[in-house]
Amino acid sequence: MNRKQSIGTFLSNLLRNNNFLKILSVFLALFVWIYILYIVNPVNETVFDKVEVDLAFEGSVPDRNGYMYLMTDPNLTVRVTVSGSRSELLNLSKDDIKATLNMDAVVSEGTYSIAVSATTGNGNLKVTDIYPKNFTIEFSEEASREIPVHLTSTGTLPLGYEISEQTVSPEVITVVGPKKTVETISKAYITVPLTNVKENLSGAYDVSLVNEAGENVDRRYLTLSEESIEALINVHYSKTLQTTVAVANSFGGYNPSSFITVTPDLSHVTAIGPEKILSGLNELIIGEIDSSQITRNESITFPVPEIEGVTFDAEEISATVTISKDVTTKSLTFYPADIACTNIPSGKVPRVDSKSITIRIRGTSADLKKLTQQTLKCQVDMSESNGDGTYALRIAPVTSVSGVSFDVVGSYSVKVSVQ
Numbered sequence: 001m002n003r004k005q006s007i008g009t010f011l012s013n014l015l016r017n018n019n020f021l022k023i024l025s026v027f028l029a030l031f032v033w034i035y036i037l038y039i040v041n042p043v044n045e046t047v048f049d050k051v052e053v054d055l056a057f058e059g060s061v062p063d064r065n066g067y068m069y070l071m072t073d074p075n076l077t078v079r080v081t082v083s084g085s086r087s088e089l090l091n092l093s094k095d096d097i098k099a100t101l102n103m104d105a106v107v108s109e110g111t112y113s114i115a116v117s118a119t120t121g122n123g124n125l126k127v128t129d130i131y132p133k134n135f136t137i138e139f140s141e142e143a144s145r146e147i148p149v150h151l152t153s154t155g156t157l158p159l160g161y162e163i164s165e166q167t168v169s170p171e172v173i174t175v176v177g178p179k180k181t182v183e184t185i186s187k188a189y190i191t192v193p194l195t196n197v198k199e200n201l202s203g204a205y206d207v208s209l210v211n212e213a214g215e216n217v218d219r220r221y222l223t224l225s226e227e228s229i230e231a232l233i234n235v236h237y238s239k240t241l242q243t244t245v246a247v248a249n250s251f252g253g254y255n256p257s258s259f260i261t262v263t264p265d266l267s268h269v270t271a272i273g274p275e276k277i278l279s280g281l282n283e284l285i286i287g288e289i290d291s292s293q294i295t296r297n298e299s300i301t302f303p304v305p306e307i308e309g310v311t312f313d314a315e316e317i318s319a320t321v322t323i324s325k326d327v328t329t330k331s332l333t334f335y336p337a338d339i340a341c342t343n344i345p346s347g348k349v350p351r352v353d354s355k356s357i358t359i360r361i362r363g364t365s366a367d368l369k370k371l372t373q374q375t376l377k378c379q380v381d382m383s384e385s386n387g388d389g390t391y392a393l394r395i396a397p398v399t400s401v402s403g404v405s406f407d408v409v410g411s412y413s414v415k416v417s418v419q
Helices: 003-015 018-040 086-090
Strands: 043-054 067-070 077-085 098-101 110-119 126-131 134-154 161-169 172-178 187-193 201-206 208-210 228-248 260-264 268-272 283-290 298-303 316-323 327-334 339-342 350-352 357-364 376-381 390-392 394-397 406-409 413-418
Touching (some): 043 086, 077 110, 110 126, 134 161, 134 228, 187 201, 260 283, 283 298, 283 316, 339 350, 376 390
Parallel strands (some): 043 098, 134 187, 228 283, 339 376
Antiparallel strands (some): 043 077, 077 126, 098 110, 134 172, 161 228, 187 208, 201 228, 228 268, 298 316, 327 357, 350 413, 357 406, 390 413
């Protein structure tokens, strides 16, 4: 058998082999499919959904002319159909497609139907359809305003509490948006709740915008430099106190305030401080006068007393001292035997060295008639040693005339030696 006969026999046997014929059939079918797909019918289409549209607004005609687009949701998408060879389409993704809006026709305010254009970046592919083909967009002139921020409050502070200071930061915000909307803004404010607030309050609060009628401004297309504002409210407790001046006498008497009147020029003061301190105060004693030194009507100025943690709305208060016109004076002379010593040091015997001392007392004529050397006690307190043996002399009524109003006029002392 020669070589040609051998090849012929091999091919004849191969064609009679079922397995070979099956493989050959598959191969031929694949070849035909590829031929039809890539040679006979090379053009195909693919649809891409939800392709994002780039507004391309920055630098556009309306942007350069000072307009803005009014859209609550600028995230636009379209469906794009692309045709081309299957091999090219297989390599194309949705991210390769660039969809944009052509805004060159927007030259004034108004509502426009803006066409969408799309490209694939591949010259062998063609965009055959876009849906939707247009978007309706309103354009408006853009405006900017600086608006002061006001602070308002709701609720009321507890009784006795009030605001001493309130601040906002920043004090002014910038509002950018459609001119027709920006021009309607009458007021920008924040609202702070004050119910049951007893201490300083701080925090951030949302900004509200209202028009002249007090209605909320449509903020869909507005941009605020600050959406919330920091507020600080200082709160304090305050109470109004009646001012009084105490009347006393260094050398004796009884109820001198019945004929000596002290009238503060400022009848009330406002005190600011802790509630636990001020709640127990109803009056403020601004000072005390020694009636023994008062011989005529006069005005005396008192510094407002200091109370830790408390401040007052005045630093000093003047008071007018008035002696009743019905008051007169009377002089009484006391001798050593009439002067009693109290708080005598143990084991010591005091001796009044002064021969006599005349004391002037003051009161109404009716009361002074009841006061004599016998109805008055004249004494010195030995515990009040002053180092040179001089002691202040004090006068007090005996029990039988304790209801008589009088006081001592002037200063009196005696020498007392101790043996």
